[in-house]
Amino acid sequence: xxxxEQDPGPLSVPEGAIVSLNxxxxxxxxxxxMWYRQYSRKGPELLMYTYSSGNKEDGRFTAxxxxxxxxxxxxxxxxxxxxxxxxxxxTAEDFGNEKLTFGTGTRLTIIP
Amino acid sequence: xAGVAQSPRYKIIEKRQSVAFWCNPISxxxxxxxxxxxxxxxxxxxxxxxxxxxxxxxxxxxxRFSAERLKGVDSTLKIQPAKLEDSAVYLCAxxxxxxxxxxxxxxxxxxxxx
Numbered sequence: 001x002x003x004x005e006q007d008p009g010p011l012s013v014p015e016g017a018i019v020s021l022n023x024x025x026x027x028x029x030x031x032x033x034m035w036y037r038q039y040s041r042k043g044p045e046l047l048m049y050t051y052s053s054g055n056k057e058d059g060r061f062t063a064x065x066x067x068x069x070x071x072x073x074x075x076x077x078x079x080x081x082x083x084x085x086x087x088x089x090x091t092a093e094d095f096g097n098e099k100l101t102f103g104t105g106t107r108l109t110i111i112p
Numbered sequence: 113x114a115g116v117a118q119s120p121r122y123k124i125i126e127k128r129q130s131v132a133f134w135c136n137p138i139s140x141x142x143x144x145x146x147x148x149x150x151x152x153x154x155x156x157x158x159x160x161x162x163x164x165x166x167x168x169x170x171x172x173x174x175x176r177f178s179a180e181r182l183k184g185v186d187s188t189l190k191i192q193p194a195k196l197e198d199s200a201v202y203l204c205a206x207x208x209x210x211x212x213x214x215x216x217x218x219x220x221x222x223x224x225x226x
Contacts, residue, residue: 008152043116043203043217044155088154099168100215102154 006103019076023089030091038086116218130192137206147203
């Protein structure tokens, strides 16, 4: 069993739709949960991170963590074509330290 | 602020050949990471440096992979000899320090072993 599982997609939605991306993890020691966005032929860039359980909102993006069920979600409201990318969830025992454990990534396409 | 620089962007080699990748982190960043991203998978950490010392190389295949970070700035990752399964994007990332700080990624080097 992989430590972080993520539906690889691909996922295609029309512009303006709400997008839901999800991951599950198995290691209870993980405390930090991150979402990275990776455009084609580019390196990942940090989109959001949360510590422990709860919600975090940043503009059109909302990250949710439920540690009781080991479930991580990213919601994108009013999706735009520029949101088309691969989204990677990642976990770590400490933020920014080290060993990020990534999911496989979900390839998202927003159709104009 | 300049980002993490990597070269070359692309490399094609035959199996059993050797190859080296170079990374220049963001100025002042003490921590440097090398990740391997196989097509369709998330990045996997190969090695982490703090200044010029190795913090974690538990997932580095040491029989064929080596990395160094002389003077605590630039780093090189070498593969010798390469295998077909080494085909991947090799990502370098850096952060100001270890702990509680964001890591920034370079564009990566895409390696194809034929």
